[in-house]
Amino acid sequence: MFPEPNITRPYELLTYVNNDLTGGMFGTIILAGIFIVSLLSMLSKQGDLPKAFAASSFLTLMLCILLLILDVIPITTFYVFLSVAIGGMVVVWIKD
Numbered sequence: 001m002f003p004e005p006n007i008t009r010p011y012e013l014l015t016y017v018n019n020d021l022t023g024g025m026f027g028t029i030i031l032a033g034i035f036i037v038s039l040l041s042m043l044s045k046q047g048d049l050p051k052a053f054a055a056s057s058f059l060t061l062m063l064c065i066l067l068l069i070l071d072v073i074p075i076t077t078f079y080v081f082l083s084v085a086i087g088g089m090v091v092v093w094i095k096d
Helices: 010-021 027-047 047-067 075-095
Strands: none
Touching: 010 027, 027 047, 027 075, 047 075
């Protein structure tokens, strides 16, 4: 079904899962999951949606930069999360 990989390092496992098993969507799915979990966690702690949204989008953007450097996500995913982070910062700025 899938080709038998020769994986000896964690980076090779990451690229195998990203490219061969999920068709390049592994990093995007991981980032979306981290965004949702951190948003709900911060929302339950703070109770303020704009601040929780801005904080979780910033955290996701930092992880997005790391995955972009590792070439796990495409540049369009980076631009999407960058615009979400900027939008979150703008919402907090407008609210205050």
